[in-house]
Amino acid sequence: xxxxxxxxxxxxxxxxxxxxxxxxxxxxxxxxxxxxxxxxxxxxxxxxxxxxxxxxxxxxxxxxxxxxxxxxxxxxxxxxxxxxxxxxxxxxxxxxxxxxxxxxxxxxxxxxxxxxxxxxxxxxxxxxxxxxxxxxxxxxxxxxxxxxxxxxxxxxxxxxxxxxxxxxxxxxxxxxxxxxxxxxxxxxxxxxxxxxxxxxxxxxxxxxxxxxxxxxxxxxxxxxxxxxxxxxxxxxxxxxxxxxxxxxxxxxxxxxxxxxxxxxxxxxxxxxxxxxxxxxxxxxxxxxxxxxxxxxxxxxxxxxxxxxxxxxxxxxxxxxxxxxxxxxxxxxxxxxxxxxxxxxxxxxxxxxxxxxxxxxxxxxxxxxxxxxxxxxxxxxxxxxxxxxxxxxxxxxx
Amino acid sequence: xxxxxxxxxxxxxxxxxxxxxxxxxxxxxxxxxxxxxxxxxxxxxxxxxxxxxxxxxxxxxxxxxxxxxxxxxxxxxxxxxxxxxxxxxxxxxxxxxxxxxxxxxxxxxxxxxxxxxxxxxxxxxxxxx
Numbered sequence: 001x002x003x004x005x006x007x008x009x010x011x012x013x014x015x016x017x018x019x020x021x022x023x024x025x026x027x028x029x030x031x032x033x034x035x036x037x038x039x040x041x042x043x044x045x046x047x048x049x050x051x052x053x054x055x056x057x058x059x060x061x062x063x064x065x066x067x068x069x070x071x072x073x074x075x076x077x078x079x080x081x082x083x084x085x086x087x088x089x090x091x092x093x094x095x096x097x098x099x100x101x102x103x104x105x106x107x108x109x110x111x112x113x114x115x116x117x118x119x120x121x122x123x124x125x126x127x128x129x130x131x132x133x134x135x136x137x138x139x140x141x142x143x144x145x146x147x148x149x150x151x152x153x154x155x156x157x158x159x160x161x162x163x164x165x166x167x168x169x170x171x172x173x174x175x176x177x178x179x180x181x182x183x184x185x186x187x188x189x190x191x192x193x194x195x196x197x198x199x200x201x202x203x204x205x206x207x208x209x210x211x212x213x214x215x216x217x218x219x220x221x222x223x224x225x226x227x228x229x230x231x232x233x234x235x236x237x238x239x240x241x242x243x244x245x246x247x248x249x250x251x252x253x254x255x256x257x258x259x260x261x262x263x264x265x266x267x268x269x270x271x272x273x274x275x276x277x278x279x280x281x282x283x284x285x286x287x288x289x290x291x292x293x294x295x296x297x298x299x300x301x302x303x304x305x306x307x308x309x310x311x312x313x314x315x316x317x318x319x320x321x322x323x324x325x326x327x328x329x330x331x332x333x334x335x336x337x338x339x340x341x342x343x344x345x346x347x348x349x350x351x352x353x354x355x356x357x358x359x360x361x362x363x364x365x366x367x368x369x370x371x372x373x374x375x376x377x378x379x380x381x382x383x384x385x386x387x388x389x390x391x392x393x394x395x396x397x
Numbered sequence: 398x399x400x401x402x403x404x405x406x407x408x409x410x411x412x413x414x415x416x417x418x419x420x421x422x423x424x425x426x427x428x429x430x431x432x433x434x435x436x437x438x439x440x441x442x443x444x445x446x447x448x449x450x451x452x453x454x455x456x457x458x459x460x461x462x463x464x465x466x467x468x469x470x471x472x473x474x475x476x477x478x479x480x481x482x483x484x485x486x487x488x489x490x491x492x493x494x495x496x497x498x499x500x501x502x503x504x505x506x507x508x509x510x511x512x513x514x515x516x517x518x519x520x521x522x523x524x525x526x
Contacts, residue, residue, distance in 0.1 A: 160433045312502065
């Protein structure tokens with residue numbers, strides 16, 4: 001059974017409003033339909049007022065009388081062998097009278113076969129199933145819950161929110177961003193093709209191994225994708241991480257894991273040049289073209305970093321797409337080491353603002369950041385005592 | 398027919414993430430609070446799995462988990478919890494209320510996907526045998 005209030009495919013989220021209906025129901029009054037005196041007595045002990053009747057026709061009469069007296073029961077307990085027809089008759093009767101709109105039907109689960117039970121649940125025929133032999137003590141708790149639900153419902157002006165697809169959560173303003181991404185990355189890929197070829201040759205000549213480095217990264221909404229770069233390290237570099245953890249620039253004892261070290265010995269000469277010019281990031285234009293990334297966004301995180309950020313506070317960074325450049329890269333130029341918290345809060349700031357003007361200004365600022373990063377040539381690795389110049393990073397590993 | 402998952406979490410980012418992770422294999426419906434969840438459960442077809450934060454703005458301290466697992470109407474739906482509490486409390490409450498599986502924040506979404514798959518497979522097995 002589907003209901004018409006639920007959002008259609010092409011709609012954004014909907015608030016469903018339901019008319020608050022007048023009700024003459026009497027607090028904690030019940031009607032028991034069945035033949036077990038003991039159960040009725042026990043229910044009676046749990047409620048203020050109650051009536052009992054033996055079958056559905058009699059129940060309808062009683063309900064009619066109670067309705068005249070504006071003493072409608074809030075709960076109807078049915079303790080009869082299951083009959084689809086009877087239940088339908090009762091529901092139709094209740095549905096026709098506005099004053100019964102808040103009345104809830106509890107059915108004794110002992111009276112239902114497994115097939116009946118499935119049918120009752122699937123067709124939403126009752127408000128609750130209870131075992132009237134053993135669970136009467138629990139009924140108070142359930143009723144408490146249902147009452148709280150009802151009062152919440154009234155207090156919040158019956159605002160219900162149901163999201164059936166991602167765009168219900170993000171809106172549709174991303175269409176423009178996507179279009180810009182396709183045009184920019186497409187053009188750039190064509191124009192830069194000669195550069196790509198030269199870099200590929202340089203990488204191949206210097207060290208054994210593939211031209212591209214790829215790793216799985218988490219992008220927008222933690223969508224995992226294959227992320228491409230030119231290879232700047234020796235083959236097998238990822239496996240060296242564990243033996244190098246003590247060199248990590250980030251203090252990881254407090255939570256999120258980020259890994260970064262200075263003067264990384266795994267980097268090749270061509271790699272070092274590519275990194276300092278930002279050219280190693282160019283293959284990501286392909287990720288942008290196929291929609292896994294955006295030109296501007298948050299850094300796509302390796303999975304071991306990303307899985308430490310799935311908390312209520314930090315997960316918001318994943319609301320923005322993964323980007324080649326982003327707010328953090330722009331802000332990062334002043335100090336080489338930005339704390340993990342600062343970095344994530346910048347990501348979150350971007351995710352909240354995320355508009356075209358901001359993207360445009362980040363794009364304009366990006367070349368400047370890369371220029372500043374070109375390092376002063378160092379005199380080689382022999383002088384270990386010389387102060388190490390900290391280099392700002394541009395979205396590196 | 399795609400299996401359907403109802404996600405109940407007040408964090409928009411969490412709901413978005415679960416949509417993204419699960420949508421390829423499942424139909425995902427999400428709601429931000431307990432009231433919307435109950436509205437959906439009472440009016441639409443029952444989902445095949447519920448993934449929820451036990452701490453909701455309108456029903457805190459596992460109140461909704463307790464109701465859903467204790468009600469004969471909904472106890473047939475496996476329920477998975479993503480909890481912000483510590484492991485000890487989460488485990489104790491999960492056992493107490495008969496929760497199918499639980500995760501602690503921060504969690505690895507890929508593991509969660511695996512766990513969801515597992516529950517779905519078990520559900521199919523239950524139906525057949």
